[in-house]
Amino acid sequence: MGPADTLLSPVILFFVLGVLAAAVRSDLTIPESMAKAMSLFLMAAIGLKGGVQVSAAGLSGGMVAAGLAGLVLSFALPFLAFFLLRRWGRLDGLNAGAVAACYGSASVVTFATASEALTRGGMAPAGYMVAVLAIMETPAIVSGMLLARRGTPGRGRPGGHVWREVLLNGSVVLLLGSFAIGAIIGKARYEPIAPMFTGLWSGVLCLFLLDMGLIAVRRLRDSKAVTLRLGMLAVALPIINGSIGALVARGVGLDPGSAAAFAILAASASYIAVPAAMRLALPKADPGLYLSLSLAITFPFNILFGIPLFIALSTALAR
Amino acid sequence: MGPADTLLSPVILFFVLGVLAAAVRSDLTIPESMAKAMSLFLMAAIGLKGGVQVSAAGLSGGMVAAGLAGLVLSFALPFLAFFLLRRWGRLDGLNAGAVAACYGSASVVTFATASEALTRGGMAPAGYMVAVLAIMETPAIVSGMLLARRGTPGRGRPGGHVWREVLLNGSVVLLLGSFAIGAIIGKARYEPIAPMFTGLWSGVLCLFLLDMGLIAVRRLRDSKAVTLRLGMLAVALPIINGSIGALVARGVGLDPGSAAAFAILAASASYIAVPAAMRLALPKADPGLYLSLSLAITFPFNILFGIPLFIALSTALAR
Amino acid sequence: MGPADTLLSPVILFFVLGVLAAAVRSDLTIPESMAKAMSLFLMAAIGLKGGVQVSAAGLSGGMVAAGLAGLVLSFALPFLAFFLLRRWGRLDGLNAGAVAACYGSASVVTFATASEALTRGGMAPAGYMVAVLAIMETPAIVSGMLLARRGTPGRGRPGGHVWREVLLNGSVVLLLGSFAIGAIIGKARYEPIAPMFTGLWSGVLCLFLLDMGLIAVRRLRDSKAVTLRLGMLAVALPIINGSIGALVARGVGLDPGSAAAFAILAASASYIAVPAAMRLALPKADPGLYLSLSLAITFPFNILFGIPLFIALSTALAR
Amino acid sequence: MPKLVRRKRLEIIADLEFADWLADEAEAVGITHFTIVPTLGGKGVHGRWRNDGLGGQGKCLFLSVTSETRAEALIDRIGPHFSDYKIVMDVADVEVLRGDRFL
Amino acid sequence: MPKLVRRKRLEIIADLEFADWLADEAEAVGITHFTIVPTLGGKGVHGRWRNDGLGGQGKCLFLSVTSETRAEALIDRIGPHFSDYKIVMDVADVEVLRGDRFL
């Protein structure tokens, strides 16, 4: 499977269509609740399919190792990002912490697109990688907040809801819940719901990425806070984090497909779960900034270049 | 098909996931218009499939008998419920009438979940049971209103719209309309739309029940009017009504699968069509009360325990 | 394929159900964002399938000829419509121009319904007809505006956005974009997304036409501006335009299926893209008027009678 | 400001099912212009609610800018139903252009 | 109340397609803050409408709290278009904290 094959898949082409449409200022828009419905569908489908695969393969040492590696990595990656954002990016501590949290966490849609590409290329990641995805969503929020709050006194703010927001976040609950359901029902009972969750998967991903393309460009245009230095970091960070991820995956002995998925989780930046938590935890941080960087720069970069890059890197490391 | 088999279906597990997520106060939510879209889909699909089956099997005496039995039962059940709600539940006449109307009517989603379980267990109900469902939606509203209005003088209120609301209610029109379309087109012309209405059926039901689980718990939490006595009645009434339904179904000679479906229609309580009508017909009645009882207690009870119970009862009675 | 066959398809029956439900004032409604989601789906699906077919058949002279014919026709048809609307319809120039623009342009859903009927009848139109559809959406807006603005001085109004609205209109971009994607990916890469875009096609069309039936009747009821004369023109114009279209299609040598589709494009009137543009370009024109004529009269006429008529006409002309 | 005239802005929060009834009552006192705005949720004496798309919970905001006389007439007419129908209303002074459009 | 200052609250009901135009016109008189609220339907001299998601029927409520001077300037500027573009507007007195944010 060459990179051309990835780039010419309908999923990617719809993303490009969204980018172009927004770039020429077309009024094409996806209704908000349709976008939300599609993201709920994608999370349920990804969880179910992962769970069914784990139920078929059984618990394995690889699963535990990958889960622990994901936990540690998600906690650790923001420290490096924070350092780079402050020094090279010239960002204040508060915003650097918020941005760092996004890059430590992971993006469901990037993972979904990568799974799609890997499966098409005959190197489908292990089912348990979905659980790793869910595990990696949250620890980064903790380290991001620790970093941001050094020297920022907090009192009487809506922060009481933050831990709830983080741990009981809708996407984490839906991902892990669907994963558990998939593991309980197994392959036979998955059959009746397969036409929806497997059959529609790629088609829904197309329309969802169309929307992401539209939103990425529009957000970038509306935002004023993105400097050239920060824009460069939004490309450098996924390359750095993804390479670290690929090495760690190699270290814990994942197969090439799972290792590529792991690298992409490390490379990707959250633009749904973490921003929602940051708005409550760090309300003074600028959402325009961390959303533009993760959604409008890093996300397209990963979709178009990161996925083929880390597939190639993981394949090379596996030799 | 054992009860474990019912309880471990993905449909039920998604309901449980919704209940748990809301119980731990996760912020997982399904957008309102997605919920409405799914319920429109379910009603159209249920109607179409029933109509196609009737067109294949032809009109039968069983269909007429079941329809009449449903009509009479829906009208009669509120009287018993009203009596119990006033005496044991200590409810005022107005609210007792509104609640009784809900329990005389039926719940589309409960029926859909039961159909799913019955079909999986090899005892699919007759196609015409969909028409019985549509027939049973309305008569209970009439008796509920009669009961509630004794001694409640009404004037100048939006009641003029009530009959329209009842008879031309969106769900009744969509159910009966799709049923008629299914009967007209028959099996061959149903083929091109089968990937949507048959293929996606179970998958959509999963996400819809996820939402129902979330809403049931949240409604119960927000409502203040539900006493312990009323909560107990919300479990007793489906058992009583369902048993009556099972006996009547046996009396009119339905096959075990259809009889189980009939019992479940009797046991179920409406939380869409009837509440909408009650708000106009009895605006002084408390929607928090009748919605909490029917949606937050009786609905989960039926999904988790009522369906296996009445399948077992109808099977036993058929011997 | 007889006309009965067209009229008894589930797609048409759902439209009739919508018309009847609205006529008896049922409260059945499709949520706005569900309607928008379905129309986005239909446009993406129609574009993709056309593109895939063109990629299989290759570029052809027929495609270029049909495209040019569509371009010219869409520009020319409003002149005839304008003349009739002013003389026979007694409409002022401004509103006549706005209405004429709608009739020169085309309706995606009418085209989709016709494609469905033609494909079912074994005379599927050529894939490139989708591109013709997209081409015909815009020129009519230009001539409609020219006609309406004679003598209507314009200054300082939101007209600056009009050209953008017209050329970068969401539906045009999505149609042409999906067409291009379909042409790039070809048949093999279309497979994974076929369960969504081909499998669900007819089912979604059913629910969409249910909504159109509801809306058509409700709009007609809410509007006060539709006179008997205008109502008659809303039936006469599709017959005239469609016949011209059938002759032109014959002239450029299209196969009968594509010719029927071409005739239906000419006969149909836009009620999505053009009205959106007209509100900005001619804000003084009455949307109630042009929407009622195109959506509430011409659209149902075409769905129920126009499609079988122009299929028959094109078949006859091909002999 | 050019020709601004005083009017009353009526804001009524009621169950979505009552929207048509409100329109009829408004019409009866000569108020023929209104706009309906959706809501997401709220809280009152009847507890917290969310617009979850299932039966019984949707409310709307019925907005009408009208003359003082007609505003009074409508309040007189529907005021008695407020507690039965769980209707909440407030009236504010506003100014408008083209006063003839706001009767 | 702490440092409340008087401002004008502009409420404009217009076709959704005019939202960008309204924003541009507001910007031209120095109003850079606004919020857009959706609507479900309404009625006016042009009859009843519902926001049914298809062409030509969606309206929005354009809300801006601003200084009296700028409110006047905007009304002067867009008032002449009101009848052409079916725009409806009302102005109310409100009080705000942090007056410098509401220019």
Add this chain to the structure above:
Amino acid sequence: MPKLVRRKRLEIIADLEFADWLADEAEAVGITHFTIVPTLGGKGVHGRWRNDGLGGQGKCLFLSVTSETRAEALIDRIGPHFSDYKIVMDVADVEVLRGDRFL
């Protein structure tokens, strides 16, 4: 008009995620009634935004009609957070029926 009494109408524009927090703070000063209205987009010092259903952009309009005392108390309580939480608020005079329902 029959028994109309003066109250304050608080209108707060804030991130949707702050709705529960606003409700808690309102409750703390005795305001137990409110309605939440959705928004489509807007513009402020932090730039243009659209409610696109993905993280970080949804705002809502929190509406409460209450007594002057409680309105003041709420403003005193949450006012200091306005600039941190990007909250915008305005207060208007309104009149209501059944004053006891608007404390």
